[in-house]
Amino acid sequence: MTTDTFSAGAPFAMSASPTAVPAEPVKETVRTIDPAANPARLRTDDVSVFYGDKQALFDVSIDIPEKSVSAFIGPSGCGKSTFLRCINRMNDTIEGCRVSGDITLDGENLYDPRLDVVELRARIGMVFQKPNPFPKSIFENVAYGPRIHGLAGNKADLEEIVESSLKKAGLFEEVKDRLHQPGTGLSGGQQQRLCIARAIAVGPEVILMDEPCSALDPIATAVIEELIDELRENYTIIIVTHSMQQAARVSQKTAFFHLGKLIEEGPTEEIFTNPREKRTQDYITGRIG
Amino acid sequence: MTPMLIAAVLLVLMGLGYTQGFSRSRALLAADGARLHSRPQYHGALVALWVLVPAILVLALWVMFGPGVSRAFIVSQLPADIVALEGSQLNIAIARIQAIASGFGVAGEVAPWETAAGETYAQFHFLTLLLVVGAAAGLGILALLYARKRITPALRARNAVERAIGWLLLACSAVAVLTTFGIVASLLTEAIRFFTFVNPLDFFFGTVWNPRFSSTGSDAQGQYGLLPLLWGTIMVAGIAMLVAVPVGLMTAIYLSQYASPRMRNTIKPVIEVLAGIPTIVYGFFALVTMGPALAALGQAIGVEIRATSALTAGLVMGIMIIPFISSLSDDILRQVPQAMRDGSLGLGATQNETIRRVLLPAALPGIVGATLLAISRAIGETMIVVMAAGNSPILRANPAEPISTVTVTIVNQLTGDSDFAGPQSLVAFALGLTLFAMTLVLNVVALMIVRRFREQYE
Amino acid sequence: MADTTTSTDAAARARRETIRKGLGRRHLTEKLFRGFGIGAILIALGLVGTLFWMVISKGYPAFTQANATLEVYFDPEILSFDPAPVRGAGQSDADYRAAHLGWQRAVTMANWNRIVENAVVNAAPQGFEIGSREALALIDAGERHRLRDMFVANPNLLGQRVSVDMLASANTDNWLKGTIDRNLPDARQQLAASTRQLADMMLENGTIEFRFAWHIFTNVDSRAAPAAAGLAGAFVGSLYMMLVVIVLAVPIGVASAIYLEEFAPKNRLTDLIEVNINNLAAVPSIVFGLLGAAVFIRYFGLPLSAPIVGGLVLTLMTLPTIIIATRSSLRAVPPSLRQAALGLGASKTQMVFHHVLPITFPGILTATIIGVAQALGETAPLLLIGMNAFVAAIPATPFDQSSALPVQIYLWQGNENRNFFEARTSAAIMVLLGLMITLNAIAVILRQRLERRK
Known part of the structure; x- marks a missing residue:
């Protein structure tokens, strides 16, 4: 197992870091890691999405660097979530949605008809906008993925996976005494971390996060952001957010979407300090949005 | 003729009241240029209401006491020897007088006193009618004048009319409550009367159903053991559920989770057609098609299956309940948030894993509630079992x-009998009470579960 | 760092391998599950199909019936009675009626069977041997009454020869349609050999023809003359009951719904009413029958078998349906509309009656039709208030004895002449289902019309 190969990270006490985030100026929290240092395994090429006759996304091409956080920003309805959902083919579940172009993971086309979407989603996990724990116990929520994929040979394995996933999500200390109580009884931030633990439990390579903090209060948001930063060590993370500060705080690479088009992408620091496009600049300075 | 006349008089008066109220308030408006609190229509309606109330009171009194008064008058006209007859002969005499008075006449000899009584009664009848209609109209007109006088610009006619409407609406809602009350009261009184004949313990725990007089003569009331009927009811309902729950639930799952909108929109109405078919048709289907088919099947596999049996009735009842389960489950599955589905699919679960491990557990309370409602419907269903269950109230597995059921026995014991003299017919009410209590408990529990389920996702 | 990467990569590869191994089984389960779903739907659709196929295939032959066109001789030797009485001066209505009834009795006492029998024998080929009973068995037993009624209406027919279309008997109809197995031995046939032979011959030479059986819609039920049995009485009985339901249940139901949805304060009492209505909707229909028997018939002394009582019982039964459906359509009216009306200074009553109700009209209409359709098909409670009595007349008022369509179906399916009445019952079911489908179709069309207009 992978547990022992890296530290699980200290649990996040709710009171430990509240002051650290929202009030701080954007610039200080921007990480200075060069995304080019991390090779890209996930690439997209000319991706367009249509809902019926309506085109929602226009020819998006972007490389996602390995083991780092990439943020998609843009005003609502700009197609960033749509694009995110293409990456693990969640758009398949929407009636009348059609995707063209190439999305490749390790050179393998994700829209290849021979590719198994079940396996794909095990490799590319997803965390949703609103915390959506299943109406089951905390343990069962995390165990769900390993169970369906048959990842645990026996009960002990399963318990180990659940524990390590909860630890990685920084939730274990808070819930270790009530693993068998319903996951819906947790606070919003805890629920979202539970959902992250649930995604981690399957052992994905990429984790997609669709505005994971939009339903949370600032303190819970800060905790999740720190968690994302921790996870970057082991996972490739793509986060969709409408909060520029959040993108600036957690991501190394940022892509700006507007009206279904990818306007600009690059290292986060560059995008925020020195955008090439006027529209990006307008958005960042709050003139559109 | 008479009711029409009265209705016509009333309508004319109300119309008059309305126009009076309308024009009077209008006139006020024109005269002083005063601002009316309510629009003229409301003043008109208020006056019309004032007209209606006393007239209705008079008519109600007449309906209640009129026949008694008429009868007393005719009796007072009859010779003493006829009055002394009493009973049906007196009634015949009274009917003859009424027939003579109405001008239709009677066959056979007419005694002179009959003609005389008929004539006086005709006059009396005419006078009372005149009096009643006159009183209703007179009081109506008085009320009209009074109400018309009350009209001032400040009169809150609209509020008064709206209050009256409010009371009327409340009275209408009370009908449903009264119905429940009527059901409980009538079932209880008649059941209690039944229990004066038969010990409640013998009824609720008896294992033999034989309402005929027993052959030994020692137990003259026959035996009224509920258990064989209850068992039959449970067996049929159980078989019905075995058919309806899997088929209905799978249909709902497929239609709500897999089917394209077009497929859903074609198939759903077709299945709902099943829900609209009267139960008598299902009964006939059971009798003519399902029963013989089962019997033939039994013969083919070497098992004796009777054409009318718990199996036949249960299977067909199951068919009847399929759309009930499927539409309720469909509703409930749709109420499980899309986020649950996405969460599971996003982890790489297949559709059926998502459905079986996430959607169904989440929807379980709702589905249990729906199933309880379906069971309550199955145990209360009558025509299918009457026609296809074989009516044999014996405990057997x-x-x-x-078999026989509670509902079948209610029909058998009460059909064509309305004097409710003996336990043979009164037992129907004890059975009805049992049935009502069972369905009530099921419904209350089911509605509670469903409501709680809805609140969970609202 | 490099070490960790390789070991996590290895773990990831192992995980992918495990997942891959399970995929085949999981996709198979998925296929099976889908298959179950499709199977369930096919079962449900198949059942709808079987049911309709059963009803239609059994019922449609009943809509044509064998008719024999025979020459009837109103033979004065057989019809020997006094001429019809004439109303004397000063005779009272009652006396004249008594005298005329006496004459009718005399007319009825005449041997009308003989007239029918002679007509059949005359129509048979020269020299065909047939007994009187066998000849009579060819024609429906009700036809002699029809001949009598023709005569009572027109006494001048005496001594005349008239060509009359007469219904063949139910047994003849069965034989000619092949509803009964034509190869059964004589002992198990319903008709004698000579009658069967004559029927075949008459069908051949055109004396007997199959015609559309209009009388199913115009005649009342009949036990003695099954071939002539019709639905008219039951139809009118059902019509009266539906009228009662529409006149009572709809206004009361809509008013309750309006009160509960728009006016009722939120308190224990209204909660109770609400719970009560929901439960009432699920009370078995037969319990309403018990209520009718105990309250309407025994306590209020209303007549047994009368559509008015049936209508009242069905009114109480459909009331919750109408209330619930109306409430849900009231609830669908957007709050903005209410606020807009109230904001303009309308009172609550005005808001409801001027703004909310007109919008919900299509919904109320649908609720009404659902309720009426439910009431139309209901049988069980009617059995308890005596509507399963045999009634051979069209009820003139809702207070007269009558049957109802579903009850008529119940009575016919229990008739001993199974061969004939299975078809007749199915035909009655077709009429009932036809009515219900028409009602629903009207609801759909009206609703679409009304909604489009907005």
Whole structure:
């Protein structure tokens, strides 16, 4: 197992870091890691999405660097979530949605008809906008993925996976005494971390996060952001957010979407300090949005 | 003729009241240029209401006491020897007088006193009618004048009319409550009367159903053991659920989770057609098609299946309940948030894993509630079992044999009998009470579960 | 760092391998599950199909019936009675009626069977041997009454020869349609050999023809003359009951719904009413029958078998349906509309009656039709208030004895002449289902019309 190969990270006490985030100026929290240092395994090429006759996304091409956080920003309805959902083919579940172009993971086309979407989603996990724990116990929520994929040979394995996933999500200390109580009884931030633990439990390579903090209060948001930063060590993370500060705080690479088009992408620091496009600049300075 | 006349008089008066109220308030408006609190229509309606109330009171009194008064008058006209007859002969005499008075006449000899009584009664009848209509109209007109006088610009006619409407609406809602009350009261009184004949313990725990007089003569009331009927009811309902729950639930799952909108929109109405078919048709289907088919099947596999049996009735009842389960489950599955589905699919679960491990557990309370409602419907269903269950109130475990149920027995014991003199017919109410209590408990529990389920996702 | 990467990569590869191994089984389960779903739907659709196929295939032959066109001789030797009485001066209505009834009795006492029998024998080929009973068995037993009624209406027919279309008997109809197995031995046939032979011959030479059986819609039920049995009485009985339901249940139901949805304060009492209505909707229909028997018939002394009582019982039964459906359509009216009306200074009553109700009209209409359709098909409670009595007349008022369509179906399916009445019952079911489908179709069309207009 992978547990022992890296530290699980200290649990996040709710009171430990509240002051650290929202009030701080954007610039200080921007990480200075060069995304080019991390090779890209996930690439997209000319991706367009249509809902019926309506085109929602226009020819998006972007490389996602390995083991780092990439943020998609843009005003609502700009197609960033749509694009995110293409990456693990969640758009398949929407009636009348059609995707063209190439999305490749390790050179393998994700829209290849021979590719198994079940396996794909095990490799590319997803965390949703609103915390959506299943109406089951905390343990069962995390165990769900390993169970369906048959990842645990026996009960002990399963318990180990659940524990390590909860630890990685920084939730274990808070819930270790009530693993068998319903996951819906947790606070919003805890629920979202539970959902992250649930995604981690399957052992994905990429984790997609669709505005994971939009339903949370600032303190819970800060905790999740720190968690994302921790996870970057082991996972490739793509986060969709409408909060520029959040993108600036957690991501190394940022892509700006507007009206279904990818306007600009690059290292986060560059995008925020020195955008090439006027529209990006307008958005960042709050003139559109 | 008479009711029409009265209705016509009333309508004319109300119309008059309305126009009076309308024009009077209008006139006020024109005269002083005063601002009316309510629009003229409301003043008109208020006056019309004032007209209606006393007239209705008079008519109600007449309906209640009129026949008694008429009868007393005729009796007072009859010779003493006829009055002394009493009973049906007196009634015949009274009917003859009424027939003579109405001008239709009677066959056979007419005694002179009959003609005389007929004539006086005709006059009396005419006078009372005149009096009643006159009183209703007179009081109506008085009320009209009074109400018309009350009209001032400040009169809150609209509020008064709206209050009256409010009371009327409340009275209408009370009908449903009264119905429940009527059901409980009538079932209880008649059941209690039944229990004066038969010990409640013998009824609720008896294992023999034989309402005929027993042959030994010692137990003259026959035996009224509920258990064989209850068992039959449960067996049929159980078989019905075995058919309806899997088929209905799978249909709902497929239609709500897999089917394209077009497929859903074509198939759903077709299945709902099943829900609209009267139960008598299902009964006939059971009798003519399902029963013989089962019997033939039994013969082919070497098991004796009777054409009318718990199995036949249960299967067809199951068919009847399929759309009930499927539409309720469909509703409930749709109420499980899309986020649950996405969460599971996003982890790489297949559709059926998502459905079985996430959607169904989440929807379980709702589905249990729906199933309880369906069970309550199954145990209360009558025509299918009357026609296809074989009507054999004996405790037995084999579903391929005829059985009887609570509802079948209610029909058998009460059909065509309305004097409710003996336990043979009164037992129907004790059975009805049992049935009502069972369905009530099921419904209350089911509605509670469903409501709680809805609140969970609202 | 490099070490960790390789070991996590290895773990990831192992995980992918495990997942891959399970995929085949999981996709198979998925296929099976889908298959179950499709199977369930096919079962449900198949059942709808079987049911309709059963009803239609059994019922449609009943809509044509064998008719024999025979020459009837109103033979004065057989019809020997006094001429019809004439109303004397000063005779009272009652006396004249008594005298005329006496004459009718005399007319009825005449041997009308003989007239029918002679007509059949005359129509048979020269020299065909047939007994009187066998000849009579060819024609429906009700036809002699029809001949009598023709005569009572027109006494001048005496001594005349008239060509009359007469219904063949139910047994003849069965034989000619092949509803009964034509190869059964004589002992198990319903008709004698000579009658069967004559029927075949008459069908051949055109004396007997199959015609559309209009009388199913115009005649009342009949036990003695099954071939002539019709639905008219039951139809009118059902019509009266539906009228009662529409006149009572709809206004009361809509008013309750309006009160509960728009006016009722939120308190224990209204909660109770609400719970009560929901439960009432699920009370078995037969319990309403018990209520009718105990309250309407025994306590209020209303007549047994009368559509008015049936209508009242069905009114109480459909009331919750109408209330619930109306409430849900009231609830669908957007709050903005209410606020807009109230904001303009309308009172609550005005808001409801001027703004909310007109919008919900299509919904109320649908609720009404659902309720009426439910009431139309209901049988069980009617059995308890005596509507399963045999009634051979069209009820003139809702207070007269009558049957109802579903009850008529119940009575016919229990008739001993199974061969004939299975078809007749199915035909009656077709009429009932036809009515219900028409009602629903009207609801759909009206609703679409009304909604489009907005």
